[in-house]
Amino acid sequence: MSLASDRAAETDRAAFFIDGRWATPSSTRTHIAIEAATGEVLGSARLGAESDIDAAVAAARTALDQGPWGKTTAVERAAAMTRFADALEARATEISTLVSRENGMPIGLSNAFNGVAPAALLRMYADWITDFPLEETRASALGSTIVRREPVGVVAAITPWNYPQILAMTKIAPALAAGCTVVLKPAPETALDSYILADAALEAGLPAGVLNIVLADREVGSYLVSHPGVDKVAFTGSTAAGRSIGAECGRLIRRVTLELGGKSASIVLDDADLDTFVQGLDSASLMNNSQTCTTQSRILAPRSRYDEVVDAVASYASAMTVGNPLDPTVTCGPMASESQLARVKHFIDVGVASGARLVTGGGSPRGADRGWFVEPTVFADVKNSDELAREEVFGPVLAVIPYDGDDDAVKIANDSNYGLAGSVWTADESRGLDIARRVRTGTIGINYYNLDLGAPFGGMKDSGIGRELGPEALSNYLEYKSIFASSAMIDE
Template sequence: MTVTTQPGTELDRTRFFIDGHWVEPRGTDTHVAVEAATEVPLGTAALGTAADIDAAVRAARRALDEGTWGRTTTTERAAVMRRFADALAARAEATSTLVSRENGMPIGLSNAFNGAAPAGLLQMYADLIEALPLESVRPSPSGSTVVRREPVGVVGAITPWNYPQVLAMMKVAPALAAGCTVVLKPSPETALDGYVLGDAAIEAGLPPGVLNIVMAGREAGAALVSHPLVDKIAFTGSTAAGRLIGAECGRLIRRCTLELGGKSAAVVLDDADLDTFVAGLGDASFQNNGQTCTVQSRILAPRSCYDEIVDAVAGFARSMTVGDPLDPAVTCGPMASQAQLDRVLGYIDLGRNSAARLVCGGGRPAGLDRGWFVEPTVFADVDNAERIAQEEIFGPVITITPYDGDDEAVRLANDTEYGLGGSVWTTDEERGLTVARRVRTGTIGVNYYLQDLGAPFGGMKASGIGRELGPEALDNYLEFKSIYASSAQLAR
């Protein structure tokens, strides 16, 4: 929503964080952030232009080329990052609440992913970079070679609205640890919370230009991707947008990591314990109101116990409490926007008009006339070729498809352009691991699905390129340089 005037609130963010300061925007457009559960305006944020992006990139370039950040010792960088973590931790409760109001995320989940996790990631990458030797010496035929790790340069980080704080920090933390400088472009759908990072960066003493934040739409995002002074793009978002970004980075010979969409499968084997399966559905298949790229929204069920599994999934969906995401008892909040609600309802209509059987849900919940709420919805007897089984819906809509035997289950699990998440449910863990190894996906759980921030995360096929999280993420932000020398001393 773009407007020229809006009553002021304490949540307004009408300036950008560039070169260590809050600066006035170059343009005049603004975006009104609306509370997902009430449809009441929360505040106004400035919308960035290509000129704002240019100013932020140039500040990051100066900080990289003329500043000290990339030349500091790892111990010095780690100390600043730990102060940054402390500043975010002090704001965690308020930030979590703000995000839940912006995008409808249940508050308990928001406390974990928008409150605790960003500070934890800064701490983790501070520890990792402090323990990582930046230089090593190898003998060579002509003497020795110094193999050196250096920052990749200026990073353009583009993040979505569903987990705004943790997805930003999954890029910012390893980039800062590596000595890079960053321009962060958050999504307008969560227009207000991203600037908390700027407030915390000032408090932590992050040098000017090392982190810059400009909230903007697609046109300004495209300007960031193609800016000649950017060395790398780190993007999380839709596969459609990722294809465009990847093509542009390929044209420019520019490094990129792309964490994209998913349509993951939960494979329920014929020996699964249904109580364990049902207990894990909230995290595996319905997390964040279904607005999670890794949710296992396709459930593959053996014909031998198909009806029992359909009844179990439908029972769980009916038991979910839909309502105000700030209420700790609520397990399904609203969609993040009117557009997202319309998208989800459109897919439900597709399901109704297919050969699938609507088991529960299928519309707006009774008694919730305001807010972008939709009922948790389950379709059974879904052909895996149907659009509701192949396309990412990004809402609390589950399909159930029958299969015969483990081989068909694996074939159906892999019968998608995506490969991001997944799960296998069985009382025989070795059997579950065997099936999990055959599914072409970047992450998969056996009898649960909970993301491990200390392990690499990313997708196969159309779900992306590269990995975030874990020690492996640091390599995305480091270049390796070989220095040939007659002799050399080991350095840090």
């Protein structure tokens, strides 16, 4: 077989991973994948129907209730997860490259988040579950009580396109560790890399039905959310979609975690070292072409140093290398889709119309005659009440907002419907810590912003419900049961 036909076999997928095997879809509808940097066809994948969801949920239900997974010990699950990690590691380069072609993520970042991190999460939760007390006995007034932690059941995991592999694994790894089974519905925009995840699960010998993967559109995804065989929904995506999912789970009294959008603030204090701040802009505000829910797109600058901060942010943004994400020297790739590019351009127009000062960017990069590219863009003189400061852009558009004093900075940072991330930049870490404690957000960094896989991650307000990552994420996939027993029974 030629190299060209090998590549076609990898990027044209016409089956779903259900019950431990490749299953023929019941629908002939197909998603055409477009490469973000070129606008050319990358591959295709079949879109599922409700009957495909039924089959996947049934397989997960059987694996949990009747199959081997529901009877496994924590040690046995950990061993399976370790094999899964090994199989993913062997495919790390393939996965990372494909994701970069799908959504425009710079390859160095993709190597970390789509290549390395998923296997690391599997190993981390495998280690934790072997030492996690799934049963404990407590003395009670009439004997003893066994407090038992049991798997919540079948999990519907619904993931977005911006960090497809790690965001899938933030759900899969703790769910498998807890003893749950999973039906994963990836986003169509990054459909192709999910098949490599299935290839790894198959090679690792995960029991049939433990992990099932069905690509589907929003309508069929809604069917999965409300499916009677599902016990819990774990969703990452937009706040608008999260509202709908949360409402449905509330109606059904179904367990749910929602990791949603953000409009986070980066607070530059008057004593900040601007070199440190600028060095941190990539991870805090421009990571993955700012197609990141934690993007700190509101830069709060003290009036005493306002022009200095504006110049620093603009200089950094204008110096970014925009281009094909497979080039390791590129620091800003394309938007993930044509519709996403249109959204970003809309918000640039909104900023201009608001009277904010366009400092740099705002157009298409020179020579970008194909693909979905936009220049990193900085607006100054933005008011926190402006639409540009209220709505999530999900692209490289930063708004620099002036403030007067620490209390005003905290007030502006908290004046948002969102509360997912943030950062404080200061020469006085204790002062920064005081500010960080006052900002109502799920995560915040002092003089840097990088996620810690071992610590809980999630948002307040419209940024979500529940937490992923860290040992705390295990609780999302466990139910508590109290068994009242006599002391004599416990002693035996």
